[in-house]
Amino acid sequence: MINYTQHIERVCIDICQKVPQFKHIDPTRIAYSAAYSRKNARFRRIAVMVGCKPKPGSLADQLGIKAQRLKTPSKKIASYMMRIYFPWFFKESFEQKIDTLIHELWHIGVKFDGALRENGSHYDGFQDDVDSLIDDYLGNAPNWDLLDWFDKKIDRDDVWGWRYPIPKATNLDKILGEEYIHRKRYVECSLVKINL
Numbered sequence: 001m002i003n004y005t006q007h008i009e010r011v012c013i014d015i016c017q018k019v020p021q022f023k024h025i026d027p028t029r030i031a032y033s034a035a036y037s038r039k040n041a042r043f044r045r046i047a048v049m050v051g052c053k054p055k056p057g058s059l060a061d062q063l064g065i066k067a068q069r070l071k072t073p074s075k076k077i078a079s080y081m082m083r084i085y086f087p088w089f090f091k092e093s094f095e096q097k098i099d100t101l102i103h104e105l106w107h108i109g110v111k112f113d114g115a116l117r118e119n120g121s122h123y124d125g126f127q128d129d130v131d132s133l134i135d136d137y138l139g140n141a142p143n144w145d146l147l148d149w150f151d152k153k154i155d156r157d158d159v160w161g162w163r164y165p166i167p168k169a170t171n172l173d174k175i176l177g178e179e180y181i182h183r184k185r186y187v188e189c190s191l192v193k194i195n196l
């Protein structure tokens, strides 16, 4: 069995090394998390990027809310969490898988401080920027030994993955009272890509 979240971390490390526009990203400080999307789900979730910090200027930010700290298996504090959904990610073509990972990495804010990009999740021209980053990556000697795995047919029994809880607010109780924390939790982003 292959740890697919670890494999995706290795690919993201390779992407960040080969694409200059990702030089602000430390891919070892992203928690890669396995997730499962039910067959009868309304959306076929493929991947989601979650920031471990409220969006600047948002209500949560104004209230001084901090998100729970996540530690990666190598004991680093994660600034982001990337959830990759089984089985839909594995049903994508080779090109779509690369597109998905670069798309998610492009959501990361330029300061790499746990916030997502400020100019909206999918601004006009977002996909054009992603396409150009894909060209940069594939044209800059990517690690094909890693990428070859993306061409294989994967069944559920072939893979396992690390899992993390969605980062939630840690100091909400101090600000809004004990009761609030049980009713609401902070999530930066719930769905960033659906298969159309």
Ligand SMILES: [Zn+2]
Binding pocket: 103, 104, 107, 121, 122, 192, 193
């Ligand atoms: Zn997106």
